[in-house]
Amino acid sequence: MAAQTPVVRLTDPYEALAALEEAVPGLAELRRAEPARVDWAAAEARLGALLPGDFKLLAEVYPDLHFGDYMSLHTPWPGEEEAWAGAAAEEEEDVADLIDLADLGAVLAAYPAPGGLLTWGSSNQGDTFLWTTEGTGPEAWKVTVASRSGDWWHYNAGAVQFTADLISGALEPWGLPRVRPEVVALGGEAQTGERAPQVDGG
Template structure:
């Protein structure tokens, strides 16, 4: 397991029903993308979900994912703009990989905020998250990640379950 994922697990424990087991060879064959190894370890430990109810992390679709949109939805490799979105906040902060190297383990993070433009970081995704959530990186986000408290992670499965429970009419159709 990638060292930053191990440290993230200590800082932000995974939920019991978190983590997604993806067939990465199938993802590569189906979508044409080979994704960074630290990200694959993050997905295995946490899966798709939300950090501190603010920062959503997207993944390729797990087999039981009920929606059409996901990390690689309508994205071809190599990306024309050199970017792949892997996360976003509810306040319009977007987190990308700069996919300019043929080796995805060398992709770095770029953050775009609506009010403060682009900011580049010489880290992979999980190293960046570890630095951000531990307060070692200060990025001018529009969202308040609440990093003054221990971070929490909520799996997409928990979010879907909450939607089901809150929908009295049962109209979500899952």
């Protein structure tokens, strides 16, 4: 499978989040007033794996985000950690079907197989964003893209840096559309019933 590698892989979660906030002007305005208290121990125990620090930080600092009227990251809400992890684990069959459809069963497998693919995001156009859960730990996991057009490829960075680089244009969006630097905080709508805040980065 083809792969892209960023000039610098951002291994510090705060640097990755800063890159995303730079890629989407005004995103920082949607930060929670106080970080969410996510029970990561419960989520990780149910999932059977530790999760990357950048993903955890994003979930604590922000509500659910939808970028460019296109892409969402599947982060857990406080109190729903085990349900979130259970839903992620139950996607094994869907991921396996994607792999079979692409005839990539010889090189890829769904989590919880060793090094298997675990979903962390999706688009409203049928694209799926996954981690390849291999390496020395979750900070070494890379992103794998399964586009609706049938393009599969790796990006040697974490989920938050991938999202930042996709929006900023720092990577080639093989099989994906260009993503506008706009964001909607879906959590605001879910909690208050009011129109969720939206930021247009132009």
